[in-house]
Every structure is written in C-alpha cells, then in structure tokens.
Amino acid sequence: MSDDGTTYTFPLREGVRWHDMQEFDSSDVIATFDRFFNPPEGVTTKAMAEKYDAIESYKANGPYEVEFKLKQLTPWFLELLAADPLFYPGVIYAEHELTANNGDLRSEISAGTGPFTVKEIQAGEMWVLEANMNYWDPELPYVDSIRQFHIGAWPDRGAAVLTGQTDFAWNVSFDTWKEGAAQPNKFQVGLPSGTGGWGIWYNQERPGFSDQKVRQAIHLALDRKAISDIITSVVIPFPQAHWGGPHPYQIDGWDQLPGWRNEKEEDVARAKELMAEAGFADGFVAKKLVLSQPAPFSEVSGPAILAEMADKLGITYEDTEVIERSLEGDTLMEGDWDIFIGPSGFGSDTMDPTKMWQKYHACDGGMNFSNHCDETLDGLLEKLLVETDESVRQTLATQAMENLNDNPPTWYCCGTAGIPMARTYVKGLSIPTRINGGWKRFETVWLDK
Structure with a gap:
C-alpha cells in the first residue's frame, strides 16, 4: 500500500488453476473488474460497481500482479475485497469464460479455483x-x-x-x-452476529408510500419489539437494531427514540395524526403485496406486520403474491409491488454502515428498491465516504441516522444473526x-x- 493509502498492489499466487485446468492470472482480475464497471447489455452489475466505486483505475503489472488506484483514502477497501461473497458475489471470474459467454454467466456453472x-x-x-x-x-x-x-x-x-x-x-x-x-x-x-439488518420494503413510486408522512407514520406505529419477538420465535434471533447491525456510530439511547421505544401509545397517536395530515385518516388500500418464502416470513411475521398496519393505520392491500426466495432479487428490481416482505434485508459488507446506507438508501443506490431519494442524506453519505476523522464521522453518521428517522426509506426493524x-x-x-x-x-x- 502506498504511503497515502490510495494505491494497493497485490501479488497473485502463482500455480493456481481454474477447475478446467487453465491457469489463473492477472487477466482474470482485470476482466472481472471490467465487467463490474462496463457490463455487457442485459447484465446488471450496478451493486458491484457501487461497492467498488472508490476505485479510480486498475491495471495488471505483468501476469502475477495487479494494482488498484483509489479516488481517495478508503479505510474499508480491503474489507470490501475480502467480504463474504454469499449474497453479492465480489469474486474473480475466469477471463476465458467471461469472453466465451459475453460476460453473462447466469446460465453457467462457471469454473472456480476453490477447494x-x-x-x-x-x-x-x-x-x-x-x-x-x-x-x-x-x-x-x-x-x-x-x-x-x-x-x-x-x-x-x-x-x-x-x-x-x-x-x-x-x-x-x-x-x-x-x-x-x-x-x-x-x-x-x-x-x-450480522452486520446488516432486516425490515420491510415499500415502493415510494406507489400512492401512499410516496408521502413522507405516511412513511413516518409506519416508522412510529409498528411495534418493533413485538415483531422482533415473533421472528425470533419462529426463525432466528432478530434483535432490535437502529439502521444497521452493531456498528461504531450508534446513537446513545436510540432505543428510547420515537418509533424505536417499546412504549407505543404516544407513537401510535402521532402516527394517526400524520396519516390524517397526509389525507389518509382512514388509511388506504395498497395495490399489491409480495410475500417471500420461507414460511416463517410469508405465514407468520409477514401477517403480523400487516395486521399492525391495518389495525393501527388502516393500510391494507388488494392483491397478494407469494414467491420463492430465489425470485426475490428479480422481483425487487422489477418493482411491481407496493409492499414487499421476505427474509432478504439490508446486507453490509463492512462493520461501518456507510456503504450499506449508500447501497440501499442513496438516490442512485444500486439496491435502492424503495426508490427513495433524499438529497440531504446523499450529501451526508458523500461526506462519510471520504471523511477519515472519527469525531467528524460520528457527527455525520448521527445526522444520517436522524435523517433516516425523519424520512424513513423503509421500515427497519432488526439486526440479524x-x-x-x-x-x-x-x-x-x-x-x-x-x-x-x-x-x-x-x-x-x-x-x-
């Protein structure tokens, strides 16, 4: 790493072979990042390009060395490169397979180099x-x-x-x-423990959910402790959490804030006022609800959340579709839904929540399925991406969480484990x-x- 922390040079292990016995070298690394930043038609890699958006340039220094130059000091760059590839595969693909399939490996079991x-x-x-x-x-x-x-x-x-x-x-x-x-x-x-979190999605391009006051009302009214207890009883422990899993910038006393506290009487009363101010004193009917398997979400926790929305705010739905979990990504991206409830939440590659907030809640976020856009939040995230002073980062992160509480992009419930x-x-x-x-x-x- 260079003295200013903006250039990383990685030697590549020699003698590594793909499962088809072709040799792994720097051309595979370059081809993979080329695909991230310049995908072929019909291939979506926006989440990966955003994940590595700190990269200004990259090159091969011969067959067994690659160099990355960053736009600015990025403390979590190595953490991103080494992140768990389960959900958002930041893995290296074989250059010869990318070429043979025009960069689209969705129908291929591509060769790896693993054990x-x-x-x-x-x-x-x-x-x-x-x-x-x-x-x-x-x-x-x-x-x-x-x-x-x-x-x-x-x-x-x-x-x-x-x-x-x-x-x-x-x-x-x-x-x-x-x-x-x-x-x-x-x-x-x-x-x-997990670094991300879980909640429900609502589509801000649909009537009702486009109104900030409606989203605030949902944020205030739904009982996070009750939902957390229900999910924990039938699935896995989902502890209550404030805009991310355990992270270093959490607000002291967040669990006593409106919407997050366990005492709900005052919050529900204010939520009903907000619904009336938005013109929905009696609630409204959303067009389409999507529930995703497995059953604990589609048959237990999902109905519990929907019952609270109906009882407290009068928000109901017209049509329901239940899908397999394997279809979640495509369904969320297509956007043909008003409310989406399933096991997929908000994944974070780092303990620092900045990249997660950017990915899911920034106006042009790669996984901003809610179609949320708040220019103030975007400005705070842009500063967080480059700020290195920890006290300043704490101030910016606190302001970002206050913004998320005031203009919620989703209903965020819990951390994960x-x-x-x-x-x-x-x-x-x-x-x-x-x-x-x-x-x-x-x-x-x-x-x-």
Whole structure:
C-alpha cells in the first residue's frame, strides 16, 4: 500500500488453476473488474460497481500482479475485497469464460479455483461437491466430498441435524437450535452476529408510500419489539437494531427514540395524526403485496406486520403474491409491488454502515428498491465516504441516522444473526465461537468420527 493509502498492489499466487485446468492470472482480475464497471447489455452489475466505486483505475503489472488506484483514502477497501461473497458475489471470474459467454454467466456453472468442484446438481434438491485435487494448497480440503441439500423450511433443516440426516446447517429454526443447545454432548450451536439488518420494503413510486408522512407514520406505529419477538420465535434471533447491525456510530439511547421505544401509545397517536395530515385518516388500500418464502416470513411475521398496519393505520392491500426466495432479487428490481416482505434485508459488507446506507438508501443506490431519494442524506453519505476523522464521522453518521428517522426509506426493524447447528463431530468451522461471515466455506471442515 502506498504511503497515502490510495494505491494497493497485490501479488497473485502463482500455480493456481481454474477447475478446467487453465491457469489463473492477472487477466482474470482485470476482466472481472471490467465487467463490474462496463457490463455487457442485459447484465446488471450496478451493486458491484457501487461497492467498488472508490476505485479510480486498475491495471495488471505483468501476469502475477495487479494494482488498484483509489479516488481517495478508503479505510474499508480491503474489507470490501475480502467480504463474504454469499449474497453479492465480489469474486474473480475466469477471463476465458467471461469472453466465451459475453460476460453473462447466469446460465453457467462457471469454473472456480476453490477447494471443491461441482460433481452433480439435482435442481431444487442437492448439490454434490468433490475435493479439488489440483487445489493450490495440497493440505486442503480435509474431506473428500460435500453434499448440500436444499431444505427450504428452517425447522426442517434443524430437524435434519437433530435426527442425523445431515451433519450441519448454517441456519436452523430457533426452536430446533434450542433443542440442540440443550444437548451439548451431541450438538454444537452458535449465534454469529450480522452486520446488516432486516425490515420491510415499500415502493415510494406507489400512492401512499410516496408521502413522507405516511412513511413516518409506519416508522412510529409498528411495534418493533413485538415483531422482533415473533421472528425470533419462529426463525432466528432478530434483535432490535437502529439502521444497521452493531456498528461504531450508534446513537446513545436510540432505543428510547420515537418509533424505536417499546412504549407505543404516544407513537401510535402521532402516527394517526400524520396519516390524517397526509389525507389518509382512514388509511388506504395498497395495490399489491409480495410475500417471500420461507414460511416463517410469508405465514407468520409477514401477517403480523400487516395486521399492525391495518389495525393501527388502516393500510391494507388488494392483491397478494407469494414467491420463492430465489425470485426475490428479480422481483425487487422489477418493482411491481407496493409492499414487499421476505427474509432478504439490508446486507453490509463492512462493520461501518456507510456503504450499506449508500447501497440501499442513496438516490442512485444500486439496491435502492424503495426508490427513495433524499438529497440531504446523499450529501451526508458523500461526506462519510471520504471523511477519515472519527469525531467528524460520528457527527455525520448521527445526522444520517436522524435523517433516516425523519424520512424513513423503509421500515427497519432488526439486526440479524446466524443460527448454525452441527453434530459435535463436525470440526474446523468454529461454530460456537464464530463471530461473523464466511458462510459456505468448507475447506477446513473435518469429521471426528
């Protein structure tokens, strides 16, 4: 890294091969970032371009070195490069595969360089992974194969571990997790915290939700503690949180602020006043509600939220569509909905919430599915992206959260947590002490049996 922190030079490991045995080198890195910033027609990479928008230029210094020059000092640049690739895959793709498919890999199982190769896929049922015998680290992986089963319902995932049908699950239901925790001689459990959060989406291009007073009313009226308790009882622990998971700029006493406090009488009264001021004293009927699986969201927590909106504010809906979770991204992007409730929330690649706020709530945010736009918030985010003084950052972050409370882009409820459970013979994943991230990484797993 250069002395001013704006130039990073990375040597690339030699001898790494893609699963099709072609050699990995700097051309793959350059082709991947070219695709992020200049995607082919029909391919959307806006979220990735935004994630790495601090990059001014990049180049290859020969086959085994790449250099990135940043627009300004970006403290979390390395954190972004190393972020968990589960939901927003900041991974390197093979240049030859990008070229062969015109940059569109949605219908391809593209070659990787990792410790496992794909041996078999049974759509909607199972993936079978096999140890990559040409992996660059000859000591890994420790196991010969992995079978990943598609089990949509989280109680069923927990039951599969409890009954010995599977060895491990990243997320199970809280009830099955507690049953496993009560038998430490057989099972191991963990509660790694998340950096993002969860809530409901409303489309600000639809009548009613375009009004700031309506959004404020929802922000004030819905009982976050009750919803958090419901989700925790049927899915995983979703602790109440204020515009992001645990982060360094949280406002002291945020849980006593209007909308966030547990005492709701005053908040509900003010919410009804706001609805009347907006011309919706008796509420209104939204055109389309979308509920996304799994069932705890579409059948339990979702209906609980909708009941509160109807009872307290008179907001109901006309049509309902229930979708599979795999369709969430496309459905959110298409925007043919008024209210969207599902498991996908607001993911953050860093402990600092700035990039998350930019991604979901800035006017041109790559995942601003609510179509929110507040120029004051954008101005604060632009300053947060370049400010390095921590006291100034605290002031700016506080102002940003105050803005989000005053002009809510979504109804934000809770932080998130993982809830993994495994048999005690599963080793190498640090399940009880795991802090965050690393989902779907198996190269260090081994079985003591």
